[in-house]
Amino acid sequence: MKIAFIGLGNMGAPMATNLVAAGHDLHVFDLSAEAMRALGEAGASVAASAAAAVEGAAVVISMLPAGAHVKGLYLGRDGAPGLLASLAAETLIIDASTIAPEDAREVAAAAAEHGLDYLDAPVSGGVGGAKAGTLTFIVGGSEAGFTKARPVLEGMGKNIFHAGAVGAGQVAKICNNMLLGILMSGTAEALALGVENGLDPAVLSEIMRQSSGGNWVLNGYNPWPGVMENAAASRGYQGGFLTNLMAKDLGLAWELALGSRSAVPMGSQARNLFALHAKAHGELDFSSILKLYRHDD
Numbered sequence: 001m002k003i004a005f006i007g008l009g010n011m012g013a014p015m016a017t018n019l020v021a022a023g024h025d026l027h028v029f030d031l032s033a034e035a036m037r038a039l040g041e042a043g044a045s046v047a048a049s050a051a052a053a054v055e056g057a058a059v060v061i062s063m064l065p066a067g068a069h070v071k072g073l074y075l076g077r078d079g080a081p082g083l084l085a086s087l088a089a090e091t092l093i094i095d096a097s098t099i100a101p102e103d104a105r106e107v108a109a110a111a112a113e114h115g116l117d118y119l120d121a122p123v124s125g126g127v128g129g130a131k132a133g134t135l136t137f138i139v140g141g142s143e144a145g146f147t148k149a150r151p152v153l154e155g156m157g158k159n160i161f162h163a164g165a166v167g168a169g170q171v172a173k174i175c176n177n178m179l180l181g182i183l184m185s186g187t188a189e190a191l192a193l194g195v196e197n198g199l200d201p202a203v204l205s206e207i208m209r210q211s212s213g214g215n216w217v218l219n220g221y222n223p224w225p226g227v228m229e230n231a232a233a234s235r236g237y238q239g240g241f242l243t244n245l246m247a248k249d250l251g252l253a254w255e256l257a258l259g260s261r262s263a264v265p266m267g268s269q270a271r272n273l274f275a276l277h278a279k280a281h282g283e284l285d286f287s288s289i290l291k292l293y294r295h296d297d
């Protein structure tokens, strides 16, 4: 079965690499030649365009930054046709990007007009989970599409959830990332407070990790440089999950809350913090939010 994979960034590259390792016939495309070269070396077939990558594919997977990129890819942009026009009927589309639920529903409706099934399948687990093949997939879409997608998703992830109809995967993912943004900024705030009052960041981290403040950030994504060897903080906040992308996700949460007239005071606070931080450090991992709090940085 031929699979096309579009978008080989921090997440897409390791996800695609795992699909190659699982024995799939993978055809890839990214705007970055460097990203494609790496996947070619890993055993994927490198295509000259997205349209060439999807030719004859049974499944198309996309992993792009935001809704505008996903809509551009499938629906077309600036007069250029999107992929939907050229995909064979019965092709399954799996978009793993985090985008607005209404963008997912718009692409799904257009796909249905072409006889194509579309799933929104955003992921959780970060670059570490993508590399290890232990991502959580949060899927929205038809039961039939979900069943067909499952064996492919199992090549990249461990927990595969069916959240509901198209768009439901995005809603669940956005709620999760709003909580993650709150947890990361709160953890950074607590660590800075402790260090500025004489504590060692590694000692304080371990105390909180084993206490009632313990959370996913303290378990594997500590924002203080040097506390966790494998965390983005310990490699100058390079790679990982960009501040720009977290700011995007918190904006999506805000839009969702406006639509449902929900109160999200903590999410709004986190959204403003990451929007401010993105002005100077949008291209650093989101754990660099610690810089807002440290006196010495």
Ligand code: NAD
Binding pocket: 006, 007, 008, 009, 010, 011, 012, 029, 030, 031, 032, 035, 050, 063, 064, 065, 066, 069, 072, 073, 096, 097, 098, 099, 123, 124, 125, 126, 127, 240, 241, 242, 245, 249
């Ligand atoms: P990234 O910016 O590292 O990668 C995006 C890739 O898409 C880049 O390589 C870029 O060249 C490529 N691209 C953009 N437009 C394209 C087009 N039209 N055709 C082909 N390629 C194109 O982003 P990422 O960190 O890999 O994240 C991708 C998505 O996954 C985002 O929606 C993000 O919110 C989500 N996400 C990221 C993480 C994480 O930890 N990084 C975790 C979960 C979810």
